[in-house]
Amino acid sequence: MKENHLTEDNCVPEVNPSIPSTIPKFVDELPIPKVLNPDKRGNNYAYYEIEMKCAGHKFHRDFCKTLVYGYNGIYPGPTIETMKDQAVYAKWINNLPLKHFLPVDKSLHGAIDNPEVRTVVHLHGANVAPESDGFPEAWFTRNYEFTGSSFSKEVYEYPNNQQATTLWYHDHSLGITRLNVYAGLAGFYIIHDFNELSLGLPKDEYDIPLIIQDKTFNSDGSLFYPSNTTPPNKYVNPSVVRAFIGATMVVNGKVWPYFKVEPRKYRFRILNASNTNGYVLKLSNGQSFYQIGTDGGLLGEPVKLESFPLDPAERIDVIIDFSKLKHGDTVILNTEETDFKVDVMQFKVELPLKYKDRSVIPKKLRPMEKLDKDMAKRIRRLTLSQSLDHYGRNMLMLNNKMFSDPATEMPEYDSIEIWEIANPLVNPPNVSHPIHLHLVQFQILNRQPFDVNTFNEKKFIEYGTGIDYTGAPVDPDPSERGWKDVVRVEPGKVTRIIAHFKNYTGDYIWHCHILEHEDHDMMRPLRVIKKYCD
Incomplete structure (x- = not known):
C-alpha cells in the first residue's frame, strides 16, 4: 500500500x-x-x-x-x-x-x-x-x-x-x-x-475491551468523510461539518463482527469512540448487564441495567452472564438506532466451557468517596452557545468564547468546584453534548430543566439569576453514579458536576467531545492555578 x-x-x-x-x-x-x-x-x-x-x-x-x-x-x-x-x-x-x-x-x-x-x-x-x-x-x-x-x-x-x-x-x-x-x-x-484483582471479576481472555465507532465507506472500500456542509459553503471547501453519522457500526476495527463465547460470565469494557454519535445499548434477548465501572473506575457496588446511554468518549465496564444460554444461541448488542445500525455486534454461544466459572459479580466493589456540594469552594456557571463564524457557518462555543480567547475557568489548586452547565440549544439538531474535562474525574450531581425562552445567559454566568427552572433537579442515571470525565449535557437542562482540582497546576482544556464541535470551536482552556491565601 x-x-x-x-x-x-x-x-x-x-x-x-x-x-x-x-x-x-x-x-x-x-x-x-x-x-x-x-x-x-x-x-x-x-x-x-x-x-x-x-x-x-x-x-x-x-x-x-x-x-x-x-x-x-x-x-x-x-x-x-x-x-x-x-x-x-x-x-x-x-x-x-x-x-x-x-x-x-x-x-x-x-x-x-x-x-x-x-x-x-x-x-x-x-x-x-x-x-x-x-x-x-x-x-x-x-x-x-x-x-x-x-x-x-x-x-x-x-x-x-x-x-x-x-x-x-x-x-x-x-x-x-x-x-x-x-x-x-x-x-x-x-x-x-x-x-x-482481588474481587474475582472475569479476567484474562474473559476481560474484553470493545471500541465502538461508526464509519461510512466509499464504493472502493476507502473511508468516506464529508468534505462540505449541507448545503455546501461557497466560501470554504473542504469545510467542517456540524455532525458526522456513519452508515455502519465498527467494533475493534471490524464491521458488525461476532464474538464466540463460553456459557459463563464475561467482562466488557465498552468505549464509544465515535465522532458524533451517541448510543443507547441493550441486548437483543432482553437480559441484563451488570455494570461495575464508569469512566473513572469501579463503582461502589454493581448496578443491574437493561440498557444504558453511551455518548462519545464515555466508557462503561459491564459483566454479561451467558451461563443461562444454550449452545448455539446468539445475542446481539443493539442500539436504539434505525435501519442497519440497530445492530452493533453478535455474541455466539459456541465455545465449550473450559473450566468451571469461578468469577463473581461482587456485592461490593470498592469504597466510593462522595464529593458533597458543601465541600465546594466555588460554584462556576457556564453555558453552551452558538454563533456564526466569518464564513456564515454555525459555530458552537462555550460561554460564547472561542478556544483562542484567554482562559476564564481557572480553579485553584486543591479546590473543589461545582460546575453548572446550561444548555439552551434546543433547536435542531437538539442533541446532548458530551462535555469532557481534562485532568480530573468528577461526579454528576443532578440535571434540572429550565425555560430556554426566558434564559438570560449573561445574568446566569455572572450572578446565577436569569433562569426559570421548570422542574426539580433529577439525579444522574443509574449508569452515571461513579467517577466520570465526560458528562452528557442535555438540551434545555442545567447539568451540575463537582470536581476536585488536585495534583497539578497548569494549562489543560475542557470541551465538547463531539469531535466536529471540538474542532469548531467548542473548546476552552482550563488553567489550574496556585492556591492563594484567603
Missing part, C-alpha cells in the same frame, strides 16, 4: 461498501487489540516507543484493505496495560505523510497556516502533568520538524496514580482531531490495582 493510497492495487470489493444493505453481518470474528510489550522495563516503570503511520486495514471479509492511520500501524491501537503507581513513559513518533487523506478544512484554528498532518496524543481520563496531557497546541509533525506553540517534550510521563480503570488514548491536534481519530488514531489504556 502506497503512502496515502486509498485501497489495495488491483483489488475489487466483493460487495459495495458504500451500501450497508449489501454488507453481510456477523461474518468477521471480533479481533482483540494486542497488549503492547514495553521497549524497556525498570523498577516501577515501563517505557514505550509508539509509531503513528499509515497502514492497510481489513474492515470486513468482503472489503479490500483500507488506508488508516494507526498507532504502530494497527487499528485500533495496541492496548497499554499497567498497574496503579507504575509509571509509563511513552514516546509518540509521527511517521505519517505530509498530506492528509481526509478533507482538511484550513479555515479552522490550528489548520489555517500549519502543516496539514499533525499529531499530539491525549491520554483521556488520566491525571497527568500538563506537559504530558496532549494539549491541542502541543502538536508535532514527522521527525518533530515542526511543532506547535505548546510543544515541550517528546516523551510523555503517565504516573498512573489513580484507581483501576479503563482509559483510552487518541489524537488531539488542534483543528484536525475529528479527522485523525476517524482515520484510526485511538486505542485502550487500562490501569489495574490490587483491589480490582
